[in-house]
Amino acid sequence: xxxxxxPGLVKPSETLSLTCLVSGGSISDTKSYWAWIRQxxxxxxxxxxxxxxxxxxxxxxxxxxxxTMSVDTSKKQFSLRLTSVTAxxxxxxxxxxxxxxxxxSGFHYLKWFDSWGPGTLVTVAS
Amino acid sequence: ELVLxxxxxxxxxxxxxxxxxxCRASQSLYSNLAWYQQRPGQAPRLLIYAxxxxxxxxxxxxxxxxSGTEFTLTISGLQSEDSAVYYCQRYNDWPPLLTFGGGTKxxxx
Numbered sequence: 001x002x003x004x005x006x007p008g009l010v011k012p013s014e015t016l017s018l019t020c021l022v023s024g025g026s027i028s029d030t031k032s033y034w035a036w037i038r039q040x041x042x043x044x045x046x047x048x049x050x051x052x053x054x055x056x057x058x059x060x061x062x063x064x065x066x067x068t069m070s071v072d073t074s075k076k077q078f079s080l081r082l083t084s085v086t087a088x089x090x091x092x093x094x095x096x097x098x099x100x101x102x103x104x105s106g107f108h109y110l111k112w113f114d115s116w117g118p119g120t121l122v123t124v125a126s
Numbered sequence: 127e128l129v130l131x132x133x134x135x136x137x138x139x140x141x142x143x144x145x146x147x148x149c150r151a152s153q154s155l156y157s158n159l160a161w162y163q164q165r166p167g168q169a170p171r172l173l174i175y176a177x178x179x180x181x182x183x184x185x186x187x188x189x190x191x192x193s194g195t196e197f198t199l200t201i202s203g204l205q206s207e208d209s210a211v212y213y214c215q216r217y218n219d220w221p222p223l224l225t226f227g228g229g230t231k232x233x234x235x
Contacts, residue, residue, distance in 0.1 A: 035224075045170070045213060045226035058222040094169055101218070110222040112160035112215060114181060116169035 001025075002095050002117035010089075010124050016082040020095030020117060027076050028053045033100050033110055034078045036069065038091035039119075046091075050098070050110055051078055058110065085124045094119045128153045130214055130227035138233045139204050147199040147230045149214035154194045158218035161190055161199045164229075165210045173212075174199065201232070209234045 006018035020034065027034065036048040049059040051069040059067050068081040082089060096113040103109065129152045139145050149159065157177040162170035172181040174190035177197060187202040201208055214227040 044228055045215075047224040047226075050222065050224075061223075107220055108222075109218045109220060110224060111158075111217045112172055112175045113162075113170070114172045114175075116171070119169050 002097065002115060004093060004095050004117045004120040006093075006120060006122070008121055008123060010085055010122060011126050012086055012124055013084055016080070016085050016089060016122055016124070018080045018093055018095075018120065018122070019077050020079070021075075021077045022097075023076065025097075027071060027078065028073050031099055032097050033058075033108070034071065035096045035098055035110075035113060036080045037094045037096055037113065037116075039094065040091040042088075043091075048080065048082075048093075052108070056108070058108075087124050090122065090124045092119045092121050128155075128216065128223075128225070130216060130225060132212075132214060132227040132230050134230060135228075136231045136233065138235055140235045141204055141206060143204050145201045145204055145208075145232055147201075147212055147232070149192075149197040149199070149227050151195045151197075151216065155197075155216050156218075157193050158216060159190075159192070159197050160215045160217065161188075162213045162215065162226075163208075163210045164213065165207075170213060204232075204234055206234050208232060 001024045033050040035050040066083045071078045095117045097115040098113040101109040131150045133148045161174040164170040178190045189200045211229045
């Protein structure tokens with residue numbers, strides 16, 4: 001099970017920080033990537049990025065310059081940090097788990113999302 | 127940029143009917159497509175992966191088909207609980223680029 005937590009209101013230009021607690025399974029699962037996905041009426045469902053238990057990250061190109069994701073295996077949680085937020089970052093934020101495929105070169109091909117948290121609404125406003 | 131186009135935007139059907147939802151890609155996805163169901167107030171739920179494989183616990187009345195650029199989700203014997211928005215999602219790119227379609231809303235009369 002996954003559950004998001006964090007402030008529901010963030011001021012423009014400040015930093016949005018969210019955490020996802022993983023329970024009922026291991027965050028160190030070698031077959032899983034941990035993801036953040038957001039949903040807004042304007043953009044629909046949008047993949048933000050994914051992180052592996054060893055800290056390997058993949059980010060959406062449109063958010064990469066403002067985004068940091070990390071994993072804390074001791075706390076069984078992973079986190080998102082998005083800087084310089086604007087009203088366009090207002091959305092329902094989900095954390096999710098998904099499998100991946102690793103080719104002979106060690107590249108990780110991310111796949112679908114088979115477990116989701118309930119989501120947390122983040123509003124960017126002064 | 128690869129775009130996923132879902133149609134129709136809204137579909138209205140009666141209980142017991144079948145519903146056919148379409149997801150069209152601007153480039154070939156081979157079979158790298160998933161389908162999700164999102165009921166009101168809930169997170170999306172994985173229905174289908176690899177175009178035609180049902181996820182764990184998904185009823186057999188949900189069927190995914192297609193490959194390349196044309197994909198279909200068929201819901202047979204519609205039930206009131208199937209009222210939801212359905213999304214398709216592409217995957218398996220390098221570097222990773224996971225994108226969703228705009229969704230099809232299914233309404234049960």
